[in-house]
Amino acid sequence: MLPLLLACSLSLPAGTATLLPDTSGVSVTARPGKVWLEERAGQRLNFDLAVRNRSRDTLRLTSIEVSVYDGSNALVLRKFVDNNGFSPAINALSHHEVLPGGTVLVFNPFHTFADDIEPARLQYVFHFQTPKRAEKEARLDVRPVRYQPQTALTLPLSGRLLVWDGHDENAHHRRLDFLHPVAQQVGIRANFMRYAHDFVVVTDAGELHRGDGKKNTDYPGFDRPVHAPAAGRVVAAYAAQPDNDNGEDHFNPADMVGKDPLLLYGNYVVIDHGHGEYSLLGHLRQNSVAVKVGDAVRADQVVARVGSSGSSYFPHLHYELRTGKEMNVEGLPAYFRNFQLLRGRRQRTVASGAVDSGDFLLQTRKGE
Incomplete structure (x- = not known):
């Protein structure tokens, strides 16, 4: 036939x-x-x-x-x-x-x-x-x-960083089956994290944590300042979610449906950069959010601190460039400026470029 x-x-x-x-x-x-x-x-x-x-x-x-x-x-x-x-x-x-x-x-x-x-x-x-x-x-x-980005982005953390999970073909951000029955049940209708990154501050040897890694304080990135990747206006923020720590998990997916879908990220800040580009910064430390909805923020301004709230197993910063502030928007490719890409003993300055899973990076800021 x-x-x-x-x-x-x-x-x-x-x-x-x-x-x-x-x-x-x-x-x-x-x-x-x-x-x-x-x-x-x-x-x-x-x-x-x-x-x-x-x-x-x-x-x-x-x-x-x-x-x-x-x-x-x-x-x-x-x-x-x-x-x-x-x-x-x-x-x-x-x-x-x-x-x-x-x-x-x-x-x-x-x-x-x-x-x-x-x-x-x-x-x-x-x-x-x-x-x-x-x-x-x-x-x-x-x-x-x-994709031609409209916003000049800077990495939102300082220091030696690992892209723990980016958006390559094996990353969980990429492989979000939004047609899965469980995704539908909690209100997920699109892959808003399609181009997302999980940034982790690491030691000089590239390790994620000291000790056994059970406590948030074992991680050098815990409580590190989180910077606005570019200027804009805060259009969404939440700060009251407790951090998951030492085996205690406060994340309840049911809250996403009944309260706020963005609680997937625990505590978060969403910044509107204009031109249809928004930055979402997630898993922030409880009560560390230093801005509120309506605030104008400048590039590199400290807006919160790294935590482990929401759907998070250890302290890190979830970052995604997206088309809006709501849950079911689409992700956008993010190109960061003026950082060091580390390749073992070699490193090079990247004027503008994408990063992905497994990359080691170095971002310096005055005073940090």
């Missing part, structure tokens, strides 16, 4: 994705709808693929193929992941089965491109099989846009 085609290539505005009307009961959409291209160790795409099954059959995903076209619409790259082999690569995807009436989130498996590739348009082809081995096919066109 020949596959049923759902879409063809269309002329689209940059940064968008589209598909033709669903005619076979299965469709694929890009989440978010606007796709950014981030410059980070090459060129990175950070978006998800929502697969919706309107048919009466359970659909098994057998392959995904992407064709990459440049600005002149010339084909420059074609890649695929399928169910061939003793340990098929398709099993590494977040989902490869869609129940009747269900929608699942597939993390984009084609996320990194070399600098000499121009990914102006990407055409995705999804192949499915029914229990009776009938074949179905869905197509999606995506036109990424290279």
Whole structure:
């Protein structure tokens, strides 16, 4: 049986994705709808693929193929992941089965491109099989846009830092399945932390803590000043959540639904920088927030101190650039300025660049 085609290539505005009307009961959409291209160790795409099954059959995903076209619409790259082999690569995807009436989130498996590739348009082809081995096919066109930040950001902590968890393809920030039933239950509808970072102050030897690490005071970063990464106005803040410490966990996900969804971050500050860019600083120490809603803040101003409140296992600073102050907004790529990237005994100054999981950094400020 020949596959049923759902879409063809269309002329689209940059940064968008589209598909033709669903005619076979299965469709694929890009989440978010606007796709950014981030410059980070090459060129990175950070978006998800929502697969919706309107048919009466359970659909098994057998392959995904992407064709990459440049600005002149010339084909420059074609890649695929399928169910061939003793340990098929398709099993590494977040989902490869869609129940009747269900929608699942597939993390984009084609996320990194070399600098000499121009990914102006990407055409995705999804192949499915029914229990009776009938074949179905869905197509999606995506036109990424290279993100141009409007705000000059500085790392919000000083000293020797480790990006404990960033937004690479294995990071928990990246792999947020917002269509999961538990996520839906607590009100999560989008990946607001898509480009987030967990910053940890470390010792000169790169260690996270002294002693056994059970107490917050074992961590050199605990109670360190948290700086505004850029000027702006405070649009949200919370300071009353106790810090998790010495095995005691005060985080209650139910509070997110009934009280404030941003309590995922415990104590937090959200700063509006203008131009649709907001900084969220989370897991702050209880009662350390030194600003209130409506305050204008200057770049590098101390706004709070590092804690371990909310969904936090140890003292660190959660940072994300985002499109708004609410919970279900989208993340944005963050490019920081004038820091040192440490590579063992070597280090270099980065005038402007992205950081990610595992990077050691050095940020200096006068007086710290």
